[in-house]
Amino acid sequence: SFVVPGNDPYSHHQGVATDRPGGVTPGTAASLERTLDRALAIPLFGGVGVPLPGAAGVAVLLNIFAATADPGASNGPFAAPFANLDFAKKALVFEWLDTDPRFENFIIRFVVNALPTLAAFAAFSEVSAFDPVERKTTGRPVGWDLSNYAGPSDGWDEVIGYYRGIDKVEA
Template identity: 50%
Template sequence: MSMPTEINRRTMLTGLGFAAAFTAVGVSLPTAEAVALPPIRDTFQGLLAFLVPGGDRFSRHQGVTSETTGGVDALAAPALEYTYDQAIPYPLVGRPFDLNLPGAAAVAAILNITASAVNPGSNFGPFAAAFANLKYAEKAEVLRRLERPGLADGTPVRFLINTIPTLAAFAVYSEAPVFDRTTHQLTRRPVGWDLSGYAGVSDGWAEFQGYYRGVDRVTD
């Protein structure tokens, strides 16, 4: 079974890609100054519920749910946090958010700062993260603002912002949430397989056995 190797390879390439990009444009080194961390897990749960709604409490609060298993119940948040922390181990500092945070914390800060601007009331709610307290349309507005041309252009923050919806959706539909990095095995069937209708690993398909219309050789 080659899938565990592929997961490792994808994770490695993602990390190397981030690292190369940040090195090229400049990333600050860690400082001794203590920085308060934003509510990372609730922020990512709110993001996953937005991208792949389910029946979980984050999806219910945003006002958009689904009868299928969503990103929150797919357990994609830890995998997403791990990817960002591995890819961006050093704090990002710079406009327009004045960040001094690495990895997943930087992403959570960006989403929550923008969420507070979209709806100041989002700082109060059932969840620790302002972004998770937003309604569905307000979350869409957060991402729209982050995609504005000119926002943080030419900085590592711009590159990071561009990864947020794509990488989060990939985490849901990939095997990463149930991949054991110690044993290199899946702990259970990935939710993404069911959402996409993927039958799982196979050595071949019956439809491709034999020859097409009796043709068993090709001559020049």
Template identity: 35%
Template sequence: MPDPLPLNPPLPLNPPPPTEPPPPPDPPRRDRRALLGAAGLATAATVTAAGARPARAAPDPLTAWTLDTMTGLAVFVLPGPDAHSRAQGTPRPDPGGVEAGLPRFLVDALNRYLPVPVVTAYRRAALTALPAPPGAPASLAKDAVPLAPLVALLLNIQALRVDPRTVAGPLPTPFSRLSYAGKAAVFRLLEGPDPALVEALDAHLPEPLKRTASGLLRFLGGALLELAALGGLSEWGVFDPTTRRLTGRPVGWRLSGYVPAAEGRPEFRGYYQGRREVTG
């Protein structure tokens, strides 16, 4: 007779609790230095530079806004066939400041004008190896105070004083929406009552701050016009700094009819009629 089948063992009265999965590992600890640095960079993004401007990168909003204001200034000094010249009422068939690359020249020159080596040293020491926050302007000068956005802000504020209707229009900035006469009124304000009003505040400051802001305002208007004329009629727009050669005929040459020197010069072949010396 075969052996009976074994019976299943009885279940325990108090079964052990199910085994719980091990707790997940602690999340990786964020670098405190990077966290604080990102917060600091987010706060100081408008006054620090995040690196050199890419050659073909799309400009950030601040740079685009500044560039449009400088375009309005460029066509005020050197109008041409562009939309900004038509907006101010002075279009011309000849090439002007836009074709000469003058807006980029103004932004570049103003952003390089005021170096701050001490501030730069502290900034580099504090922000070395820290990533820039997303969307931070990348086109401001690294070792200088970026004056172009400040000048653009001043021009646009004065434009709204001259004509409040320029708060909206087809062009991006109020100064560019002004007529030619309106832009002249902006410079009249810069050189007239505004510096006198500011001088009432900074005339009593100790040296070297005494009359600094009022002096800057008083001479800013003339300096901007002179800088625009210099850049628009120079070779800056077609000069390649790598090869140190011109890539085209500058606008200033075309407007003035300037003929550059020839590439070659005739070599010296001796004196007339075979002479070797001159006496007397």
């Protein structure tokens, strides 16, 4: 909801919403979680301790920094403190994570920088209507509507045939 606000409860709660679907659509969170889990494990406590799968580690960091940005964030309508922040405080959390010198030589710096891009990619992709078993879309993906994509095509009437009425070419 932070990267691609929509008409969902998370977007409305953060104070930035639209009248159409956004990043909080079926498949988007699962796609992001799968990507982060496959890409890395984040060790807690500065490189020592139990490594968490990537998505869980990112969630812990977002929620710890969210509690710093707003100590009351744990008391909102959602389970995650980050989800309970308003838009400006979510931006502040990303700024802190991006500039915190403790993360300078750790992969988390890359992950924090990549997270908005990965979230936008998932929101604008076909995951909201993709059946991984059948390996095909089962409806119109939300990302297509967000980007005004007309969908796949076998050609357009205006480009069928030859240029300027030429109907044959001689070698």
